[in-house]
Ligand code: C2E
């Protein structure tokens with residue numbers, strides 16, 4: 113049979129049944145779809161709340177109630193309400209203590225692990241039986257099904273019906289059981305999803321945390337690296353910087369990489385910590401920071417505290433010894449207009465003392481700086497301090513170097529000027545010494561080397577000779593005729609001109625390396641060095657003689673002179689320069705004695721003469737000491753009446769070996785050596801003694817005694833007064849002394865001599881001009897001088913023998929004497945004729961061999977004086 117056919121046949125019969133079946137089928141489909149929905153929901157549910165609200169709808173469609181609640185075991189293993197839907201008794205569930213679920217019908221389902229389905233009456237009975245408290249008292253039917261996961265009961269789902277017609281049955285139990293199964297699945301699913309989600313969230317959170325931690329670590333690491341790099345850079349610039357300004361700039365740039373440092377400054381104390389200067393200052397609101405007096409700003413605080421400071425708002429943070437933060441409160445008043453929100457700074461410290469501050473600050477962010485930054489600024493501040501101190505000490509060193517250099521320069525300058533001064537002084541001294549040396553070694557008049565220099569050079573030549581025996585040299589001793597005469601007659605000036613001219617002529621005769629020296633007076637010496645032969649010397653000597661023989665023009669006078677030259681040739685036997693000079697001198701005397709204008713080589717015979725003269729000098733000294741002298745007297749007679757008016761005392765030396773010597777034999781030596789003064793002292797004493805003797809004699813009571821005196825008494829210092837004292841001391845009758853001087857005695861010093869003569873005349877002695885007519889016979893001496901007697905020289909008188917020309921001269925002189933106040937005395941009258949002649953021309957007095965020869969006077973002969981004829 114076909115299905116369609118059956119349906120048609122059964123249709124009418126089975127319609128009610130089919131209708132009921134359809135109803136059942138529809139119900140079943142509703143349930144089916146509800147359960148399907150539930151199952152789907154259970155598998156797709158994401159959270160329990162949406163599940164519960166979906167469940168609510170499902171329960172309403174597949175069951176006959178819409179009041180239910182679900183209790184579940186919580187984490188404390190107590191039953192607690194998970195969801196409830198109870199429009200009839202909304203507040204009851206809220207009132208129900210969650211802990212009391214064990215004492216409820218729900219708790220009974222849970223504890224007995226079985227379904228309880230009951231009506232109101234049965235509920236009451238159960239309540240009584242199990243001492244349950246019933247919260248949903250109005251419900252008519254109650255169905256509770258345990259929620260099972262395997263054997264474990266995790267909660268209860270319970271339905272309530274408040275409808276008198278609805279009583280839960282078997283089918284409801286089965287449906288609820290089915291729902292319970294899905295509920296557990298849904299719960300587990302949601303739970304597990306929730307768990308998973310929770311796990312994921314936890315995991316995610318953990319990961320996030322780890323990540324954050326890592327990020328933080330990385331950031332810290334990066335910051336550390338950055339800090340490290342920056343600090344390294346700071347260390348490096350600290351070590352290399354030479355200029356603080358650029359150091360601050362570079363430093364600022366580096367710090368900017370580490371902390372916010374738009375506002376950055378370095379402060380330094382100055383003037384004994386009374387002031388604060390800001391060598392570097394960068395600020396958003398202040399262009400420059402003026403130096404200020406030490407006050408109570410943060411900078412000052414950091415200096416006072418001596419450690420890094422962090423200021424947040426008004427709170428000051430420092431670190432204690434353990435590095436923990438210490439908080440203080442401080443009113444920030446350092447920056448007037450704009451107050452920073454955060455300030456971070458550290459003192460610059462030198463040997464425990466703060467001398468400045470390095471600081472950064474922030475105007476906007478209170479948290480711009482962290483505690484950890486305190487270490488950073490401390491580090492940086494140490495470097496700044498190091499750099500400042502290093503540069504300061506460098507500057508100090510440089511300053512002191514500069515000061516040193518300046519001091520050295522000044523000292524050098526000083527020394528240079530001192531040195532210059534010294535050098536100038538030395539130079540002056542050297543010049544002065546050279547001048548002194550020159551003066552000591554040269555003759556002022558002719559500028560020729562003097563005796564000292566000649567002696568030096570001679571000494572040198574002699575020493576040279578000792579080492580080089582072939583070396584030959586000669587010494588020429590030159591004496592000039594007529595120098596004395598020129599000097600005496602034309603005056604000193606002419607004499608000087610003469611010497612200068614002579615020097616020039618002599619200089620012409622020698623070579624450059626020869627020495628021409630002036631020893632004094634008219635004595636010149638030439639040292640002819642490096643000779644080839646004696647001929648050379650003769651050439652030079654001849655040249656000199658010729659040159660000197662040429663006439664001289666002196667102050668309008670034509671004068672002639674001659675040179676007498678003594679030559680000594682070098683020889684090893686000479687020990688010193690004096691010896692060779694002495695020999696040349698001796699040769700010169702020889703030349704002179706042989707007649708003018710010639711040269712003589714020294715030979716040994718001359719040496720003997722020299723020795724003789726030296727012996728004479730020696731003996732003369734002894735003679736003075738031993739008074740080996742005596743006086744012979746020669747009469748001076750009045751020619752008219754032959755009366756003796758006086759005597760001339762004439763000196764004799766009673767030589768112990770040679771017998772009686774006349775003045776010509778020794779007087780030159782006495783004169784030369786000055787011994788004459790000693791001798792004449794004795795003469796005067798002896799003459800005065802003689803006068804004394806004659807005082808008591810009738811014949812010679814008023815007799816004069818003529819005494820020959822050396823010119824030295826007039827010209828040599830102090831001699832005149834000595835002479836006067838001597839006479840005073842020895843006689844009371846000075847007027848009986850006639851002091852005889854020759855022209856040459858005062859020719860050299862006319863003024864001085866005249867003064868002396870006048871003084872002597874005043875004193876009372878008589879004066880005679882001796883040897884008139886032998887020399888120049890200047891008429892001056894006849895009138896300008898206080899002579900009482902003019903003694904005509906023997907040689908002049910002698911001429912009267914030959915012709916009478918001079919006789920008239922005698923006459924004239926006599927007549928002049930009448931005017932000028934002198935009287936004539938003729939010397940050397942050797943014959944009666946002569947006496948007669950002289951008497952005839954008016955000569956007043958005379959002496960001579962014709963009258964008597966000089967002789968000794970014997971005072972012992974009864975007081976009668978006899979002239980003993982010599
Ligand atoms: P005088 O002053 O012209 O002395 C006279 C000299 O002539 C003496 O020589 C005397 O002996 C010598 N005489 C005298 N009458 C004649 C004569 O008729 N014919 C010759 N041919 N000679 C005569 P004497 O004693 O040898 O003295 C020489 C010179 O020595 C003196 O010359 C005098 O200038 C000097 N004289 C002598 N005694 C002294 C003295 O005590 N002091 C000084 N300074 N000179 C003295």
Ligand code: CA
Nearest residue numbers: 760820852882
């Ligand atoms: Ca005389």
Ligand code: CA
Nearest residue numbers: 882883903939
């Ligand atoms: Ca005379």
